[in-house]
Amino acid sequence: xxxxxxxxxxxxxxxxxxxxxxxxxxxxxxxxxxxxxxxxxxxxxxxxxxxxxxxxxxxxxxxxxxxxxxxxxxxxxxxxxxxxxxxxxxxxxxxxxxxxxxxxxxxxxxxxxxxxxxxxxxxxxxxxxxxxxxxxxxxxxxxxxxxxxxxxxxxxxxxxxxxxxxxxxxxxxxxxxxxxxxxxxxxxxxxxxxxxxxxxxxxxxxxxxxxxxxxxxxxxxxxxxxxxxxxxxxxxxxxxxxxxxxxxxxxxxxxxxxxxxxxxxxxxxxxxxxxxxxxxxxxxxxxxxxxxxxxxxxxxxxxxxxxxxxxxxxxxxxxxxxxxxxxxxxxxxxxxxxxxxxxxxxxxxxxxxxxxxxxxxxxxxxxxxxxxxxxxxxxxxxxxxxxxxxxxxxxxxxxxxxxxxxxxxxxxxxxxxxxxxxxxxxxxxxxxxxxxxxxxxxxxxxxxxxxxxxxxxxxxxxxxxxxxxxxxxxxxxxxxxxxxxxxxxxxxxxxxxxxxxxxxxxxxx
Numbered sequence: 001x002x003x004x005x006x007x008x009x010x011x012x013x014x015x016x017x018x019x020x021x022x023x024x025x026x027x028x029x030x031x032x033x034x035x036x037x038x039x040x041x042x043x044x045x046x047x048x049x050x051x052x053x054x055x056x057x058x059x060x061x062x063x064x065x066x067x068x069x070x071x072x073x074x075x076x077x078x079x080x081x082x083x084x085x086x087x088x089x090x091x092x093x094x095x096x097x098x099x100x101x102x103x104x105x106x107x108x109x110x111x112x113x114x115x116x117x118x119x120x121x122x123x124x125x126x127x128x129x130x131x132x133x134x135x136x137x138x139x140x141x142x143x144x145x146x147x148x149x150x151x152x153x154x155x156x157x158x159x160x161x162x163x164x165x166x167x168x169x170x171x172x173x174x175x176x177x178x179x180x181x182x183x184x185x186x187x188x189x190x191x192x193x194x195x196x197x198x199x200x201x202x203x204x205x206x207x208x209x210x211x212x213x214x215x216x217x218x219x220x221x222x223x224x225x226x227x228x229x230x231x232x233x234x235x236x237x238x239x240x241x242x243x244x245x246x247x248x249x250x251x252x253x254x255x256x257x258x259x260x261x262x263x264x265x266x267x268x269x270x271x272x273x274x275x276x277x278x279x280x281x282x283x284x285x286x287x288x289x290x291x292x293x294x295x296x297x298x299x300x301x302x303x304x305x306x307x308x309x310x311x312x313x314x315x316x317x318x319x320x321x322x323x324x325x326x327x328x329x330x331x332x333x334x335x336x337x338x339x340x341x342x343x344x345x346x347x348x349x350x351x352x353x354x355x356x357x358x359x360x361x362x363x364x365x366x367x368x369x370x371x372x373x374x375x376x377x378x379x380x381x382x383x384x385x386x387x388x389x390x391x392x393x394x395x396x397x398x399x400x401x402x403x404x405x406x407x408x409x410x411x412x413x414x415x416x417x418x419x420x421x422x423x424x425x426x427x428x429x430x431x432x433x434x435x436x437x438x439x440x441x442x443x444x445x446x447x448x449x450x451x452x453x454x455x456x457x458x459x460x461x462x463x464x465x466x467x468x469x470x471x472x473x474x475x476x477x478x479x480x481x482x483x484x485x486x487x488x489x490x491x492x493x494x495x496x497x498x499x500x501x502x503x504x505x506x507x508x509x
Contacts, residue, residue: 013467016332017400019428020440021467026060027501028479029466033057034073034082035482036464038338053466054082055089055124063094068507071106076503077484078275081116083107088120091137102509104143111151111167112159114144118173119165133165133173141174148176153186157198160190168193201230201240220252227251231260238274241265242284249293258295266305268312278351278485279343281307285383286342304381308358311485315492316359322416325365326372326405327353327389328423331398333462337483345462347386348483349422352460354385355485356420364416370397370430372404399430402469406444415452424463441470445477458494460487 015021024032033054058066070086073079087107091100108114121140122133148171160167171190178184189195197203208226213219227248230236241248241261248261264270285303288296317323333346350367357365358379366374367389373396377385402421409416429439437443445457459468461481468479480490480500493502 015426015428015467015469016465017426017428019426019469020437020442021425021427021469022471023467024479026057027062027065030054030057030061030066031069031501031504032461032464032479032481033466034069034079034086034464035077035484036462037082038079039081039085050464051085054085058086058089058093063090063099064509065505066090066094067099067103067106067509068504070103071509072504072507074107074109076486076489077482078277079484080113084113084117084120085124087143088117088124088140091121091140092124095139098139098142099509100137100139101143101146104140105146106509108144108147110159111156112161114147114170114174115159115163115165115167117144118170119163122165133169136173144170144174145176148174149179149183153189153195154198156186156190157195158200160195199233199235201236201244204230224251224253228253228257231257238264238270239276239280242276242280245284245299246287246291249288249291249295249299255295258298262295262298262302265299265302266309268309271306271309272312276310277483278307278310278355279337279341279348279483281310282347282351282383282386283341283343285387289387300383304383307355307382308380311355311359311488314355314359314485314488315495317361317363317418319361321360321362321418322414323356323360323363324405324409324416324419325353325357325360325363326402326419326421327365327367328369328400328402328421328462329367329389329393329396329398330369330400330424330426332400332424332426345424347390348462349460350386350389351382352462352483352485352487353420353422354382354389356488357385358382359488364414366405367392367396368400368402368405370399370401372396372401372408374408397430400424400426400428401430401439402427403429403439403441403444406441406448407439410444410447410451413451416455417452418456418458419448420458420460422460422462425459425461425465425467425469426463427469445470449476458491 011023013021013023033050037050039051066086067090070083074083084107087103090103094100108117118133127133156167168190171187178187204226208222213222241264281303285300288299327349329346333349334344337343337345337348353365357363364374365377366372377388402423405421427441432439448455457477459470459479461479464481470477472479478494478500480487490500490503494500
């Protein structure tokens with residue numbers, strides 16, 4: 001959507017399938033709602049409903065936690081819109097100190113986010129008429145002024161777009177003080193629309209589109225030359241490469257240039273600096289699978305290397321730790337993560353599950369729906385493993401009988417140290433009337449603890465609907481939320497005695 005912990009006491013409720021579930025603390029609910037949304041439509045909520053729920057939770061949560069979560073979601077989870085909403089809404093509920101300006105400055109990491117935040121402020125405050133942004137929050141103004149001082153001419157020009165709130169408008173509204181003479185010159189260029197046209201793939205291809213060609217062959221040659229020039233320039237950003245692999249191959253660039261693209265994709269430093277959400281690699285992988293090219297295998301390998309590098313610092317488990325990884329493939333998981341994305345929650349669960357499996361020495365992996373099925377897969381080639389599991393769609397049905405994962409462990413008397421469920425949390429029992437609630441995650445976990453008293457259960461929430469299928473009491477059941485590889489950093493923190501929200505609370509403002 002564009003505008004321009006453990007819980008010591010749980011309240012019983014029901015989930016969207018009508019099954020027993022447990023409410024979360026306001027902090028935990030806010031965290032799960034933010035960590036699992038791009039503010040696009042999901043199965044049981046619309047984007048505006050999700051945003052409204054986030055806003056309604058804010059008065060129940062300490063302002064400092066809201067600010068920390070906003071900065072954490074932007075810098076660590078690499079989310080964009082949800083942090084903007086948090087920081088903007090915070091300005092409406094908190095006054096009297098610099099907390100808002102610190103949150104705003106921490107959230108804005110790109111020039112266009114200045115305009116996005118102003119547009120968000122306009123929407124949340126229902127501003128209409130000519131002066132939609134008059135009486136701007138002073139602390140928001142201060143935070144945006146700090147952000148203005150971070151960017152150079154190329155960055156401003158790159159994001160100087162014809163949106164409702166323009167860069168020039170933002171400059172007039174925020175009134176940032178130039179840090180030196182050079183920056184004052186830059187601000188003057190913004191006002192007079194005299195910034196140099198940036199060299200980007202968008203501007204180069206846009207310029208190419210304005211040209212007239214004699215025939216299709218001449219146009220194809222020009223497109224090929226442009227892509228090769230962009231690759232040679234080393235100014236083609238990592239995300240731009242991921243999104244344009246199909247276009248690059250269809251342009252027919254030379255073998256040398258394909259090799260350079262592959263080397264860049266697999267480059268460890270480039271991967272770490274790009275900070276891409278894991279599903280971006282999966283999207284690129286899927287795009288390549290739909291292109292007929294002799295270079296596909298080479299670039300698919302480069303993407304496998306890239307996603308491996310992206311989690312190189314992710315903690316794993318040694319040969320003595322027995323891990324069970326279970327991925328929810330029920331019907332409600334077949335929803336895209338954003339309006340224009342082909343990636344679904346189904347894919348997110350499989351991808352995160354395969355990333356975790358790649359870091360384990362002793363692991364059993366499987367999928368659950370109507371039934372639970374263990375499936376052996378190699379530790380390497382995370383993306384191809386996801387593809388293999390995706391092709392087994394329907395094999396276990398479309399219900400959400402997550403309790404069967406634990407029941408299988410009980411029946412086999414298999415003692416695991418850690419059981420990991422990747423799910424949208426909509427657990428229910430499709431097999432019986434279940435009057436006694438035996439077929440629930442809660443009941444089966446109690447049964448399993450009699451066999452494996454030291455086992456821990458980690459439920460990874462991929463949807464953020466605001467409830468859990470099991471009480472989070474003691475030190476053996478944990479809820480973690482999100483689509484970022486940062487969920488594994490939370491997992492590591494828990495291993496060291498912290499709780500799910502510790503990393504958020506440690507954010508320095």
